Amino acid sequence: MDGAAARIRRELEGLADPAYREFQARLVPTVDPARIIGVRTPALRSLAKRLARERPDDARAFLDALPHETYDEMNLHGELIGRVAKTPQEAFGLLDAFLPHVDNWATCDLVRVPALGRDLPATLERIRGWVAAEPEYAVRFGIVQLTALFLGNAFDPSQLDLVAGISRPEYYVNMARAWYFSFALVRQPAATLPLFERRPPALDAWTHNKALQKARESRRVTPEQRAYLQSLKV
Template identity: 80%
Template sequence: MEARSPATPESAGRIRRELEALADPAYRDFQAKLVPTVDPARILGVRTPALRSLARRLVRECPDGVRAYLGTPAHATYDEMNLHGELIGRVAKEPEEAFGLLDAFLPLVDNWATCDLIRVPAFRRDLPAVLERIRGWVASEPEYAVRFGVVQLMTLFLDDAFEPEHLMLVAGIDRPEYYINMARAWYFSFALVKQPAATLPLFERRPIALDSWTHNKALQKARESRRIAPDQKAYLQSLKA
């Protein structure tokens, strides 16, 4: 592909045609079942390895064009949205740059898969700044901005950067959306595995600290982990609300 801006109709159309050429109809049907919030007509069916390979090539061959493409975050198809999310992590060299791109993109995300595929290596350059931005995301209105904040807290802050106060940041989210609360349960299940001394008291508390659905789903997902011993799994089962 020549180094022209994908933000122009012609070159944006080229990217769309490249995605269409990578589409797998069988995978499209499978993917449609996984993302029920997306109109199946918007799904082309590009597999993730192929999507990432295209993203690498675009960044290598037309970096200026990719940046222009990222300036127009609304796209017609699910796969174009996924490509946009993948490109954010590959283009942003500093957290602040990523924050700007994400603040424009996350309010437009309409499904868990696009949200969860975003990975930003630059975040590790300034974890305190990322934590402050996570506080903003989890308190914001867009559903998938909240979910993104929880997923990033799970990805970046459950090992050496963990602080017990992070648990309360997720516990304090009071939203009805299924995909937010599934992310909260996912976070707590990993916290039970990685930081049990800090996390278990939250689940031992009566009355329970979380809503019952998130409490029980987190325990269920933790019991599915191979890193939990059988006796520990039995104890977690006993904590079910």
């Protein structure tokens, strides 16, 4: 570990909260608890903000230090990508280096990269690559970004087919698919409902039913809509 990365590791260790460490260990069962320092999210984000603004050379050195040993360093890395990347192309490069090393849903889902919204066609093309990739959390990241960026004005029905066509056995991939479809049912019902009305179902039964369950839990769904979604369960 080089000087900057070692200094940042010590800073994270200085922010450790033992109680939060135990809480995090329960949330991310795929991570060895020994790899969790226990830094609370506001403190992690504050450190990322300081590094990006006041110590950009240290931030860049840390981003070059993959793979990181601890869960918290990985989370800090994800936070830094969003703060350092100024263009979609820069973000793509940083993410392509990072995602193969991600080993849990929480690190995957905390990454927010504003630069991705500056060229949505290019981002959609990169999402197509991520969801077809081998690493589990690259696939999940692609689905999460499709949910965050493409269920509003940038929505196209072909995106539903993109997620429906993902065939993976991993729980955290399929949970992301279910969340995507649950949001699509609420935000883009005209395009999405036919997918759930189709018989035989277009999706595997677990994802189909989990998406309906999550959509029914939305506050934006009326009692009548909730009853209809329940009727579509397989």
